[in-house]
Amino acid sequence: MRNTVKLPVVMATAACALAIQSQALAQDKVLNLYSARHYQTDEVMYDTFTKTTGIKINRVDADDAGIVARLRAEGAASPADVIMLVDAARMASADSQGLFQPIKSAKLDAAIPANLRADASKDGVTWTGFSTRARVIVYDPLRVKAADVATYEQLADPKLKGLVCTRSGSHPYNLSLFATVVERLGDAKGEEWLKGVVANMARAPKGGDTDQIKGVASGECGVAITNSYYAARLIKSSKPEDRAVMEKVRVVFPNQGTSGTHVNIAGAAVAKHAKNKDNAIAFMEFLSSPFAQDYFANGNNEFPAVKGLKVDNAALKAMGGDNFKAEQIPLGVVAKNMTKVQQMLDRTGYK
Numbered sequence: 001m002r003n004t005v006k007l008p009v010v011m012a013t014a015a016c017a018l019a020i021q022s023q024a025l026a027q028d029k030v031l032n033l034y035s036a037r038h039y040q041t042d043e044v045m046y047d048t049f050t051k052t053t054g055i056k057i058n059r060v061d062a063d064d065a066g067i068v069a070r071l072r073a074e075g076a077a078s079p080a081d082v083i084m085l086v087d088a089a090r091m092a093s094a095d096s097q098g099l100f101q102p103i104k105s106a107k108l109d110a111a112i113p114a115n116l117r118a119d120a121s122k123d124g125v126t127w128t129g130f131s132t133r134a135r136v137i138v139y140d141p142l143r144v145k146a147a148d149v150a151t152y153e154q155l156a157d158p159k160l161k162g163l164v165c166t167r168s169g170s171h172p173y174n175l176s177l178f179a180t181v182v183e184r185l186g187d188a189k190g191e192e193w194l195k196g197v198v199a200n201m202a203r204a205p206k207g208g209d210t211d212q213i214k215g216v217a218s219g220e221c222g223v224a225i226t227n228s229y230y231a232a233r234l235i236k237s238s239k240p241e242d243r244a245v246m247e248k249v250r251v252v253f254p255n256q257g258t259s260g261t262h263v264n265i266a267g268a269a270v271a272k273h274a275k276n277k278d279n280a281i282a283f284m285e286f287l288s289s290p291f292a293q294d295y296f297a298n299g300n301n302e303f304p305a306v307k308g309l310k311v312d313n314a315a316l317k318a319m320g321g322d323n324f325k326a327e328q329i330p331l332g333v334v335a336k337n338m339t340k341v342q343q344m345l346d347r348t349g350y351k
């Protein structure tokens with residue numbers, strides 16, 4: 001009797017141990033990804049990661065704000081391992097809310113320029129940019145001379161009175177740009193510049209970047225600011241009316257003779273409470289591979305972030321995007337200057 005009783009106990013223990021072991025193995029082969037990117041081409045990239053590493057990706061898609069809200073609500077119980085967001089201002093904001101953890105990776109240190117990542121601390125780096133986009137100026141050549149829109153600074157020149165269009169000043173794309181302008185010019189001149197831009201507006205800020213380009217083409221605006229991929233999308237569009245918009249406007253990569261054109265990032269970070277941290281770091285490193293860079297960047301007409309990789313995109317090349325001088329200010333300053341810039345926007349009436 002003893003044996004018949006004992007045997008099932010041993011078996012149960014063994015079965016239990018096996019279950020725990022397989023659970024641990026299963027845990028080792030999973031990555032929970034919260035992503036604000038929704039591009040078809042990214043699917044191939046994720047599949048390739050799974051094929052090469054055996055790590056399955058469970059993906060939660062939401063917009064940037066939705067992801068941040070979800071992480072905050074889930075707290076320490078969050079299953080998120082890696083978070084992908086678009087824009088340095090959003091990265092900096094999520095970081096300041098304690099949603100990321102610093103990581104150390106010699107591979108990422110070697111591949112990604114330091115100015116496209118969060119400022120490093122002794123514990124490592126929180127967020128990393130994996131593709132870049134330029135914040136360019138678009139203008140109507142019938143109303144504005146190229147020489148009058150060669151720099152961001154000129155957007156505040158009274159010569160452009162009644163011509164400037166932008167989306168909301170508080171939008172992360174503008175916050176990031178303004179944060180680096182203020183870093184370069186200093187607080188007093190930076191605020192003066194914002195005041196000048198507001199004084200030059202053709203209308204109150206509204207719409208997205210594509211609306212600003214269309215505003216220039218329609219004659220509502222003479223000059224506008226947009227991310228480069230929106231212009232590239234219109235160039236590549238299957239709709240003749242979109243391509244006609246780009247035929248009416250010109251694109252400038254500003255500040256080529258001085259500080260370089262402001263570039264922003266789409267990036268990723270390891271979640272504060274990641275349960276699969278090793279897999280998360282492996283995924284971040286995979287994103288810096290030439291293979292992933294191609295998918296990551298071209299899916300949305302962006303530029304690769306990895307040092308030495310060149311853009312391979314006809315629409316970006318047509319705009320002059322294959323050879324421009326990019327601003328080198330570390331995007332970590334966006335975190336430092338964000339609140340200050342928002343206060344300046346309030347004071348200058350930049351909606």
Ligand SMILES: [Fe+2]
Nearest residue numbers: 086173209227
């Ligand atoms: Fe965008």
